[in-house]
Amino acid sequence: MINVSGLAHSFESNNVLKDVDFNIADKRVVGLVGINGAGKSTLLRLMSGVYKVQEGKVTYDGRSPEEPSTRQDIFLLPDDPYYTNNSTCRSLFDLYSTLYPNAEKAVFYSIIGEFGLPDKKPIRSFSKGMRRQVFVALAFAISPKYLLLDEAFDGLDPLARKKFKDRIRALVNGRGTTVIISSHSLKELDDFCDEYLLIEQGNVISTEGKYKDNEEFCKYQLAFADQIDEKLFSDLPVVSLKIIGRVATLTLNNEEGIEDRLNALNPVIMDRLEVTFEEAFISGMEVKS
Structure with a gap:
């Protein structure tokens, strides 16, 4: 010990x-x-x-x-x-x-x-x-x-x-x-x-478990029928956002009801992705800064 x-x-x-x-x-x-x-x-x-x-x-x-x-x-x-x-x-x-x-x-x-x-x-x-x-x-x-x-x-x-x-x-x-x-x-x-x-x-x-920030953040990829820009997500607790054409990949604070709020944007496809340890660490540093 x-x-x-x-x-x-x-x-x-x-x-x-x-x-x-x-x-x-x-x-x-x-x-x-x-x-x-x-x-x-x-x-x-x-x-x-x-x-x-x-x-x-x-x-x-x-x-x-x-x-x-x-x-x-x-x-x-x-x-x-x-x-x-x-x-x-x-x-x-x-x-x-x-x-x-x-x-x-x-x-x-x-x-x-x-x-x-x-x-x-x-x-x-x-x-x-x-x-x-x-x-x-x-x-x-x-x-x-x-x-x-x-x-x-x-x-x-x-x-x-x-x-x-x-x-x-x-x-x-x-x-x-x-x-x-x-x-x-x-x-x-x-x-x-x-x-x-x-x-x-x-x-x-x-010090406890596998870096608790993995539970503090969530990551989604959304595809839309039309072109989008970052203003679409301005009311969400976004930590990082990447948009390529009609596809957006977001890391967000894992707030209650976040998936319902994303669904309300009417994406054609929405997938929840795994938040890696590196992404959780970087997201944590960005939030704290």
Whole structure:
């Protein structure tokens, strides 16, 4: 169990996190979402012990991440992982195996083999995606109880992303790992995470279920017999509207009776569409702004 209570953090006069509280049960995959600068990376660094907590508390099964025994249960894959100029896959694993004695060498070399990564070349000569793959392999070799991933999909091609997701699920189901994963690609998190943490203006807005804003919005596609313009929908709670010829696609606030109000516009065809996680997030941001 991860418990975060009263967590606040600032850089000089910039208050990045303000009184953050949430709990995460074991064996969960949790998506961490928010606009750039919302505090996602700061939160992960505080949770991993990279940053010292200024105010509040972070505990794992009641233990602080600063305790040596707890550190071996936590692995953070940051957006910009550190390595020296002379680091190779081989030397990096040797270094981390001193910090994580249970890291499995066979798993590490198997994964870098799948990625086609040379184990003796300097990591600095790798592309961004290749560097990311090295640390992904390291994360799975360590197989921590708590895995914190910052922009985990960045630099990975579609096939590597699928394998990455499959391995995460295997880690959760087999090892019982709890995963917190941030990503700019909300499509990658949709249908993958068990729940979400939404950070907005330094606060955690939502932690329960699959992002409740999916229920706050609805999406319809309507076709009409004649040409239309946006004035037709001016009395509706429209969040976004796209019109192509005689077809309109709308995302709206999911108010009671909204379908009857759309029917009153006399469309020839009306279909209700699924609101994706990405659309719900964007709609929520547009409404709040």
